[in-house]
Amino acid sequence: MLNALEIVTTVLVGLMVGVEFAVAFVMNPIFSALPDDSNQSARSHGGRMLGAVMPVWYIGSLILVATWAIAGWDHDGAGLVVTSGALLILSVIMSILLLVPINNQGKTWTPENRPADWKQQMNRWDRYHYARVAVIIAAFTLLVTALV
Template sequence: MEWLSIVAVVVVGLMVGVELSVAFVMNPIFGRLPQEAGIAARSDGARMLGSVMPFWYIGSTLLVVGTALAGPAAAGPAWIAVALLLLSVVMSVTLLVPINNRSKVWTPETVPADWRVQKSRWDRLHLVRLALIVAAFVLVTVAATR
């Protein structure tokens, strides 16, 4: 079952990389675009990633559960990683997804007056979620090396 922990590390690691890119590359680029283009880019990103990330988060969590069940030596760090990933899923569903669902239909003509406030709230919450999944990634990596 060693392959399972390797797959878990790769899948969680790639997810962390995508989310790091969103936080520190894509959203800052979108913020520097002219307002109409930035709104359109963020809306498109919300639609695209909003359709993929739920499967990635749940799949990552299930792989880490498998890692925890497969090896008793890895169980401690792996279960903590599972808890962090589950917390990130709950946080996503309750706090980030509602904002994302609103923003994915924004156009320059229909963007609400408070769109900057919503965007900033999403960005701050995303950084908290990112910290959770980075910690989970470290722990699943530790678990995989045991």
């Protein structure tokens, strides 16, 4: 049973990392190359769509990692799993304090009502997101290492 939990947790966290990596290094650069109205509309739509899904994914991943840490406490790699969980907690805190406030504003913008500094706000969101991606990549790496 522990093996199944380890595999499911690692796959789900890995998929989350892949989505967030793609947002940072594929989707947002594509959006930024579009004309301003299309760029802003794409980011707003992405903020609404992923803003609905990602909280469940982050919290679900954290619950799975915590369950793995508890169930596998006496197994090799438990410290790595606990450290991974701490990094996922950090990523949730970063999300709540830094990224969600910007996203909550940005997802309501249209070309007609966006603020004059919308690009600066999106650039700030991108910088915070790069840091969060680094944190969740480290958490995922620890989970993979704990498996071997």
